[in-house]
Amino acid sequence: MSDPFIIISAPNGARRQKHDHPALPIAPEELAACAEEIVAAGAGILHLHVRDENNQHTLDTDRYRAAISKIRAAVGDQIIIQATSEAVGRYSSAQQMQMVRELRPEAVSLALRELCPQEQDITIAARFFSWLRSERIFAQYILYDRDDLIWFETLRKQGVFAEEQPFVLLVIGRAPLPASKSLLNVHSDGPWAKCGFGFSEFAVVCDAVENNGHARVGFENNIHRKDGSLLADHSAMISFCKEQAKGAGRKIANADMIRKLFSLE
Numbered sequence: 001m002s003d004p005f006i007i008i009s010a011p012n013g014a015r016r017q018k019h020d021h022p023a024l025p026i027a028p029e030e031l032a033a034c035a036e037e038i039v040a041a042g043a044g045i046l047h048l049h050v051r052d053e054n055n056q057h058t059l060d061t062d063r064y065r066a067a068i069s070k071i072r073a074a075v076g077d078q079i080i081i082q083a084t085s086e087a088v089g090r091y092s093s094a095q096q097m098q099m100v101r102e103l104r105p106e107a108v109s110l111a112l113r114e115l116c117p118q119e120q121d122i123t124i125a126a127r128f129f130s131w132l133r134s135e136r137i138f139a140q141y142i143l144y145d146r147d148d149l150i151w152f153e154t155l156r157k158q159g160v161f162a163e164e165q166p167f168v169l170l171v172i173g174r175a176p177l178p179a180s181k182s183l184l185n186v187h188s189d190g191p192w193a194k195c196g197f198g199f200s201e202f203a204v205v206c207d208a209v210e211n212n213g214h215a216r217v218g219f220e221n222n223i224h225r226k227d228g229s230l231l232a233d234h235s236a237m238i239s240f241c242k243e244q245a246k247g248a249g250r251k252i253a254n255a256d257m258i259r260k261l262f263s264l265e
Contacts, residue, residue, distance in 0.1 A: 003261065004253035005245040006214035008193060009038040010047035011234050013220025014057035014088045021223045023233055026051050028067040032074035034234055041235035042242050044258045045080045046071065047109060047216060057088045059099040068105070080255050080264075082107035082140065087114045093121070097128045100137070106264075107138035109169065113148055116155065126160045133162040138264050140167045140193070144174060145181040149188070165190030167262070169216060172204050173197035187211050191262075197221050201237065209244040214253075217241060 011025050011034045018024050025034040035046055050067050052058040068081055083105040085096040093115045100108050116125035132139045141161070143149050152168065155161065168190065170183040174197050183194070184207075193214035196204030201222040208215040217237035225231055242252055259265050 002212050002248070002250045003191075003214075004257050005209060005241070005250040006045065006193065006253045006258055007043045007238055007241045008045040008047050008082070008195075008214065008216035008218075009043040009234060009238060010049075010195065010216055010218035010220035011038065012049050012051075013218075014049050014084075014086055016219060016223070017055060021219055021230060024219055026055055028070035031067050032070040035071045035075045035079055038234050038238060039075050039078045041238040042252045042254075043079065043238050044253050044255045045082050045107065047082045047084060047218065047220070049084050049086070049220070057086070057090065059085065059091055059095065061099060061102045064099075064103050064105070078255055080107050080138065080258055081105060082109055082138070084109050085115070086111060093125075097124075100128075101131070104135065105137060107140070108132070109140045109142055111142040111144075112152055112155075113144065116160070122155070122158075122160060125155075126162070129160060130162040136264060138167070138262060140169050142169045142171060143183065144171045145177055145183060146186065147181065149183065149186065167191045167193070170194045171197075173200035187213060195221050199224070199226065202226060202240070205237075205241050205244055209241075209248045209250060215241055 016024055025031045048067060050058055050063040064083055071081060083103060085100055085108055087096060096115060116122060141152060143152055168188050170186060170192060172184050172194060193216050194204045194208050195216035201217055205215045223231055245252055
């Protein structure tokens, strides 16, 4: 029996600006309005990035708290807010982990290659991952290619993540990769979601629906319809996800269902 289908919405990301799409939410008030839209459309998780005074990526906890406060005021607990710890070339692994410790978000996404790239990093990373588990912070580990997946499995078997089957995000199309490295046709043994950059987003959603996975969609990854025109709003790809899930007989998981599925209550 298939699990309920989780739709993660990534409405802004670290790089795009309003000249890319006028509906890209940056200010806390815009993120709150976006949260209302995506909750109504069917998303269960909001993948959140915040920006500095120059609209550049930041891990500033005060800016995170301001955005989260506005989102919670708008939609309450109807969505899980997943903060990103992404470095974007600006932050060290120590700074990323410190941000999460200070913010203590309900959920967080973590790029494995940034936080634990080598064996010498395992001890510190394992301590951090164990802390996440003890604090009941819902972690999702981002994997960009098969080398990442092999490393992830090595660490998982060693118990580094403090849980048997962590939730992973398999990234497709961020950079050109040979077929031997791409995660396009890969599915994890544990709970997994995929996101696809550009037009690969559509195929990724279908693959996730058909193979008992989940999907992350949003302007961080793609802003275009299949015909090349701009997506009208954040609900468009969420609606596409729902249509595919309905065809496969999978229910859409709301935030409460996700919390129960991953024992987050």
